[in-house]
Amino acid sequence: MFDLVTGSISKTEGSKTQDETRQGEAYAPFAGDPNLYKKRFYIESYGCQMNFADSEIVASILNQEGFGATRNLEEADLIFINTCSIREKAEQTVRKRLTEFRKLKEKKRGMLIGVLGCMAERLKAKFLEEEKLVDMVVGPDAYRTLPGLVEEAGTGQKAINVLLSRDETYADISPVRLDSNGVSAFVSIMRGCNNMCAFCVVPFTRGRERSRDTASIVAECRDLFEKGYREVTLLGQNVDSYYYNNESAGEQITFGKLLEQVALISPLLRVRFSTSHPKDITDEVLYTMAKYENICRYVHLPVQSGSTRMLQLMNRTYTREWYMAKVDRIREIMPDCGISSDVIAGFCTEEETDHQDTLDIMEYSRYDLSYMYFYSERPGTLAQRRYKDDVPEDVKKRRLQEIVDMQYKLSLESNQRDLGKTYKVLIEGTSKRSDADWMARNSQNKVIIFPKEAYDLKPGDYAMVNVTECSKATLLGKIVETI
Structure with missing residues (x-):
């Protein structure tokens, strides 16, 4: 359910999609074997599924250094919070948690606190010097350096590495599956983003796009299947732009070809992916989905706005008509495909006609569900530098409520169409x-x-x-x- 005041979505049963977890759900790892490790770490993750996948990489690196995971903050030697900068509310939540952690540290000598992820890169100076909330700040491309940073912080020095990389994919690291249900797992296939959507901070906090080598992805998915997992979700900021040049085989692997290779591991292994950018999802991907029964009939296709004028300001690189044609194409190739979306209310200069266009395109697309927000200006984005955040908050909230009401109607109609199936x-x-x-x-x-x-x-x-x-x-x- 959407909380109009806070701009967050509470989790419905079984919900696990990327955009819903953007709202700042706490994530504590499993306790593990208490006799296996002498030191303990605790992680909370906020934001997209990429952050949750990154926490599993961090867990693997820390395991190699003799640290085991714990759910109990009191017994942790290391506390990490994996952060998100996509909304102001998420940053406020992180600051509150860090203050609580700091009080805990005052009672336990030797405990270290670190910030990981997108906020680490963006707010490093504030965390370390101005607010003195943490001992370590580690960006999303610097997790391999964690052992050295932990050692440095242990001497009383402030440890920091937020350098972005052009080639880091962590392809050789086997993630530790934290709090897993043993059925579904996330597999990161690429990092970074080359799209410069005006409202988004991700290109500045996660760097340029780079794809992980195909063989390592397929091997990880096969290993998960052999361990009993029956569903993998391939993750990337924009999975459809996945591209790997396998020079040894003289082959270029597109996302459609990667999907096929993962699907061929076993018909018992379900394959999902998130997230798609409308401009990049191709007929090759859609036909591959239609060809294999175990590739799920579901596409998350963020629209953000139904107004061509707003889409241009957002730098989304498509028009209203182009997006609607893409929805038509998905339904033409896969009539039974589920479609969901992201929608932003109250972006800079948005007028009532723009808002009505958004309601109209939602109804046209017949979304099964949507993740809905009112615009929150993020420092460093193109929108923050170019435009004035000039839509009053009460107008943003009213428009958002109308979007929520529309989606409630569409979701109910979608589920009613499934009765008897x-x-x-x-x-x-x-x-x-x-x-x-x-x-x-x-x-x-x-x-x-x-x-x-x-x-x-x-x-x-x-x-x-x-x-x-x-x-x-x-x-x-x-x-x-x-x-």
Whole structure:
């Protein structure tokens, strides 16, 4: 549900998409074997799924240095907070948590506190010198240097490395799966972003785009499958621009070809991806999705605004008509494909006609769900430098509420269209609402809750479920066949 005052979305059951986790969910790692490590670390992650994937890389690096993960702040020798700069609220949350950590450090001698990720790069001086909240500041391309930085901070020095890289992909590091359900895992395929959307700080905090080598991605996905995982989500700021030149084989690997290679690992391994930029998703990708049943029929296609004038100001590089044609193309190739979006209300100079265009394109696209925000100016972005944030906050909130109301209507209509249909679903775990029910997800990324009954099923199993009821957020159903 959307919180109009804070601009955040509370998690619905089973939700795990990139844009929802942007809101600042705390993420504490598993406790692990208490006898295996003498020192302990604790991580909280905020922001996109890339941050959560990065925390798993950090965990792997720290494990090699003799640190084990813990859920208990009190016993941690190292505390890290992996940060996001996409919204002001996320930064406020991080500052509050760092203040709490600092009080804890005063009681435990030798404890070290570090900031990782996007805020680390952007606010390094403030964290270290002005506010004296942390001992270490480590940017998203500098995690390999963590052992040396921890050692340096342990001597009382302030440790910092926020240098961006043109080639770092962490391809050779096997992530430690933190708090995993054992069914679904994220696999990072690229880092950075070359798009310069006017409202976005990511190109400045994560650097230029670079793709990870294909063989390492496929090997990681195969290893996950062999360990019992049944779903992987390929991650990137813009996955559709993935490109790897395999010089030894004389082959250029596009995202469509990568999707196919991962899908061919096993028909039992579901493949998802996030996030797509409308200008880059190709027919090759769409036809590959349609060809393989285990590539999920779901595309997250952020529109941001339905007004061509606003899209130009946002530097999105497409028009309203072009975006609508892309939606048409997706539905032409895959009529059963689920589509979701990101929408921003109240961007600089937005007028009522622009806002109405956004409501109109939402209805045209029939989004299954959207992640909705009012514009929050971020320091260092193109918009902050070029435009005035001139839409009053009360107008932003009113327009946002109208966008939310529209999406509620669309989500309910989307779920009502599923009544009576039967879907192949992947069981992710027991429902949070009842131990007697399973929580699963269909190919279109919709959560389906259904009774366990007498079937011998477990997380990671597939089942055919008929949809019998729905709300705007969830489908309810009944098993008709086990697989």
